[in-house]
C-alpha cells in the first residue's frame with residue numbers, strides 16, 4: 001500500500017510540501033505569522049461503517065470530509081497536508097485498498113491538500129484514520145468557548161439528513177429515488193470550509209464548532225465551554241425538503257432528527273446580536289436555532305422538546 005501511495009502522491013506539486021511520502025517524516029513549509037492547525041479522526045469497521053453496506057470509495061471520501069469539517073469548525077483554517085493510516089485484515093482485497101486510497105486522494109486534491117505520508121498495519125477489522133494539518137492566523141480562528149447570554153445560535157448545513165440516511169442504510173432496503181439525497185448526506189456530507197473561512201476572517205462567530213454529533217450535543221458543548229446555557233428552538237428554516245419528505249412518509253417528527261441526528265457536519269455557531277444582521281446577509285441559507293442564555297441549563301422550546309431523551 002505504501003508503494004502505491006508513493007506512486008499516487010508522486011504527482012503532487014504543492015510548494016508548501018517540501019518533502020512528501022518516502023522519508024521518515026514529511027516536511028511542510030510553515031507560513032510566517034500563521035499557527036499550525038492539527039486535527040485527526042478515524043473510521044472503524046463496526047463502529048462507523050458496516051463493511052457489507054459500504055464501499056471503499058464512500059469510506060475514503062467520508063474520512064477526508066470528517067477531518068476537513070473539523071478545520072471548518074475552527075474558522076479560517078486552511079488545510080495543507082494529511083497523513084493517512086490504516087489497519088487492514090490480511091484478507092482485504094487489493095481493489096479495496098486501491099479504491100479507498102484513490103477516493104481519499106481525490107477528496108484531498110480537490111481542495112489542494114497533499115497526502116504527506118501514511119502508515120499501514122495488520123488488524124482484525126478495517127480501521128482507517130487521517131490527520132490533517134493546516135495553517136491559520138490565530139486572530140481568524142473561532143473557538144467553542146466565546147459565547148455569551150443573548151448570542152443567537154445559527155446553523156449552516158443540512159440538519160438531521162445524515163441520521164435519516166443512516167436509517168435507510170441500516171434498513172437494508174434500497175432507497176427510493178427521492179431519498180437518495182439523505183444517503184448522500186450520510187456518506188458525502190458537504191463540508192463548510194468556505195463558510196468557516198468567511199466566519200473566521202470577518203470574526204462573525206463568538207463561538208463556532210462543526211456539527212458532528214447533532215445539534216443538541218453541539219449546543220451543549222458550546223454552552224459548557226462558554227459557561228452559559230441555551231434555549232434550542234427549531235423552526236421551518238431548519239427543515240430540508242428531503243428530510244421533510246422522509247419524515248412525512250415514515251410518520252416521524254423531523255424536529256427530532258434536526259435536534260438529535262448526528263454526522264451532519266455543518267456548522268453551529270453563536271453570533272452576537274449586533275453581528276446577526278451581517279451574518280444573515282452573508283449566509284442567507286443559515287437557520288436560526290435558538291439563543292444562548294444565562295445559567296447552565298439547555299432548554300428546549302415547546303416545538304422541539306425531545307421525547308425519550310434520557311439516553312443523552
Ligand SMILES: [Mg+2]
Nearest residue numbers: 070073210212
Ligand atoms: Mg469537530
